[in-house]
Amino acid sequence: MEHSFADLWGAISRVGDVASGTLPREIEDRTVHRMKGKNVRVVAKMFLFGVWFAAFVGCSADHRLADSDSDPFNVVLISIDTLAADHLGLYGYSRNTSPNLDRYAESAIVFENAYSTAPKTPESHMSMFTSLYPSVHGVFTIKDPDKLHVLDSEVRTLSEVLKQDGYTTAGFHGGGYVDGQFGFGRGFDEYHQGEQRRAEEWLWKNGKKGKFFLFFHTYRVHDPYTPTPPYDRRFDSDYSGPIVHDMESLMKMAESTEWIDYSTTFWSQVDKSDPDEVAHVVSLYDGVIAEMDENLVDLLSAIDRHAPRTIVIILSDHGEEFGQHGMFTHSQLYDEILHVPLIIRHPDRTGGERIAERVSLIDLAPTILEMLSIPAEAQFQGRALFDRIDRAGNARPVFSEFPIGERMALIRRDRKLMLTSGHEEFYDLRRDPEERRDLRLSEIERAPDDSAIELDALRKEMARVSRDNAFVRDSLGLREATEAPTDEVLQQLKALGYLE
C-alpha cells in the first residue's frame, strides 16, 4: 500500500496536535459522546487517557483501506478454538491436515507470526473483542465456580461499535467460556450457542440484506479429540494401543453424557510418559483438524454464495501443547500455545500475501475497523495492522499473560522473555523456535554479548507494558465485576472440563 506525502504530512500534523495538547477531533468527539452522564473525575481521567492514547497511536486514525464510495464490506469472524498454527499445512506442518484452508489462504493475507494475548478462551477472545489485554478487560477463566468475571459496562466491544455503525450483528458459538453472560453477547442482535449449520442458514437468510458482522466459534478441535471416521485413522492407521477416542464409547465408559466425564475418561487412558501414546494423541488432534477443515468448506462456500462482498477472518484463540514443555492442553506461554493462525480474506486483496511480522490478536478489532473505514475506539490498546505494516514494518513487542500476575511473555525482535511466578526464561526464537535452550542458563553467563543487553531491554519493556495495563485499567475506571454463573453456563463449563 502506498502513502502520499499528504498522508504523511497529515499524520505528522496530528501527532503535533497531540504534542501541543489538542486531541484529534475524532477522539475528542467520541470521548465527549461517551462521557454523557459520567462524573467529572472519570471525564478527566478519560481525557488524559485520550491524550495518552493519541500520542501512542499517533498517525493511524485516518487511514483508509476501503473505498468509502463503494458498498460497505461485511465481516465474518471465524474462531476455531484451540487450533495451533503449527498444525496447519499453510503454516508449514508436514501432515496434510488442512488442504482446504491451505487453498483458501492462497487468495488471502496470511499472518505467519500471529500471537494470542493469553492461552485461555475467555481472556483471549475478550482481547479480540475489546483490544484490551486480559489484565485490563478483566474477563478471566473461573477460579471460584460461584463467580464469573463479566466485562465492565464502560468497555465497548467490537460488535457494539459495528452495531452502532449500522451493521446487523449475529453470533453462533460453542458456549461455555464465550457465553453471552461474560459480555460477549453485547452488540449482537442475536447471540446463540449453535452449530456451523446455523451460521450457514443465517447467511442464507441475511447475507444479501445489508451490511453485517457474523461471529462463528467452535470447540470442534478442543480436547478430548474425537475425530469421526475416516479422520480418526488418517494419521496413524496402524495404532493398536489402548486409547479409545470415539465419543459414543467414551460416554459408555464414563457412564455419562457430560463432556467433563468423557474428557476425564479420555485423558485417563493416556500414558503421557510414553512417546508412542502421545504421538497417537497428536494424530487424533490432527484428525479433528482435518475433519474441521473439510466441514469448514460449507461455511466458506456459503459466504461466497450469499455474501461475496465479505471480509473473512479465520483465527484461533490459542494453540495446544502435547508435553513439549511438560504439560498438555493449553495453559503455558510457549509458542506452541501462543502462535495462532490469522488469515484474512479481503475481496479487494486476493492476490495471496504472506506477512512475516510478528503481530498480536490485540490488534484484531482496530484492524477490522480499519478495513471498514470506521474510526478506532479510544480504549483500544492494539493498533490497525495494515497501516502499521504497510508504513514501516512492525517493531512492536508482542505481549501475553495468564494467569494474571503469574505468567507473562514478551517477544521483541525474535527474543522472548517469559516470567513464571518470578522465574525467568529467555529464548532466541530465530535460532531456537522450539524454545529448548533457555539463554538464561547458558550463553549469557558464558559470553555476555548483545543477549545480555537484549534481556535487559525486554525486562524493561515487560515492566512498561504491565505499568501501561494498570494505567489503562485505572483510566477507564474499570472495576472487577463478577456474577454467579447461570446454571446453563455452569453446566457448559463443567462439560468443557474447566470445572471439577
Ligand SMILES: [Zn+2]
Ligand atoms: Zn480456547
